[in-house]
């Protein structure tokens with residue numbers, strides 16, 4: 001069965017509420033309307049009601065059935081302010097909170113934190129930093145995960161892979177990279193991908209020596225210790241990880257080389273560049289970033305996304321909310 005058909009079945013009838021802080025963007029609004037009409041989830045759109053309805057009208061779509069919340073007239077705003085001040089533990093005063101919470105990403109994140117919604121999808125018009133910072137500060141990571149990281153589900157026909165971290169940790173240390181690998185294996189399973197995790201580098205099994213290579217080799221060892229139940233191996237070049245004949249030559253004893261399904265990049269530059277090359281040159285659909293390791297699901301779109309990607313990432317976010 002198509003991966004998204006399976007996820008749709010999981011979320012149908014569960015009344016999952018997903019917040020969309022970018023209600024005035026037609027890609028987001030169009031996806032929210034489709035998700036609502038398809039009965040998959042209950043979108044909660046943030047914005048001025050008249051402005052959101054005007055965008056819908058201009059684009060010939062009907063947003064009258066959507067729940068739209070304007071932070072400036074939200075009836076539980078005082079409760080939200082108190083909850084935020086408490087959560088930030090001395091890092092924000094009440095006055096500061098009143099201003100901060102007018103930011104739609106902070107407002108949407110707080111709706112999720114307070115249980116008024118089950119998850120959030122944003123980032124079509126905001127940078128990753130502005131989208132995810134509220135989640136890092138408020139929702140925070142779940143027990144056992146010290147960092148959040150951003151994975152992409154890469155789909156082309158029947159092929160599906162997971163790439164990470166393409167979005168959050170700029171230059172993770174070995175321990176952090178190991179955690180990213182383990183979280184990525186768990187995320188892959190959510191999509192029915194049997195995880196064979198390749199820790200990527202420009203070196204395969206010691207073919208080059210540098211501190212960058214040492215970091216990936218160390219991360220591999222830590223990840224294997226953290227999760228002996230998963231097949232994780234490295235350090236591997238992409239060709240050694242992916243192509244059987246190259247694996248025979250470069251890493252013949254590896255159970256992952258040549259068969260990898262989960263690709264863990266050594267730092268964000270290679271991860272972010274790598275997924276965009278696969279997407280734009282390789283014809284893969286890139287759905288994400290799916291944030292891993294948070295207490296509640298928050299997903300950060302790429303600003304280059306289209307309506308279909310918003311639709312699909314929202315389905316994933318809703319499915320995550322039922323798993324946590």
Ligand SMILES: CC(C)(COP(=O)(O)OP(=O)(O)OC[C@H]1O[C@@H](n2cnc3c(N)ncnc32)[C@H](O)[C@@H]1OP(=O)(O)O)[C@@H](O)C(=O)NCCC(=O)NCCS
Nearest residue numbers: 128129132133136137141146147148166167168169170272
């Ligand atoms: C994600 C990012 C914005 C966080 O950086 P930042 O805002 O400077 O974060 P800070 O270091 O000030 O930390 C803010 C809070 O987030 C937490 N945090 C930061 N990174 C975190 C991570 N990876 N996982 C979990 N929590 C994290 C901090 O502990 C801190 O919490 P606190 O305020 O409760 O103490 C930053 O790492 C970044 O810019 N990453 C790259 C994003 C990007 O441009 N990606 C490319 C496009 S997808």
Ligand SMILES: CC(=O)OP(=O)(O)O
Nearest residue numbers: 167289301302303304
């Ligand atoms: C994931 C990503 O690269 O996001 P953006 O394109 O918005 O920077």
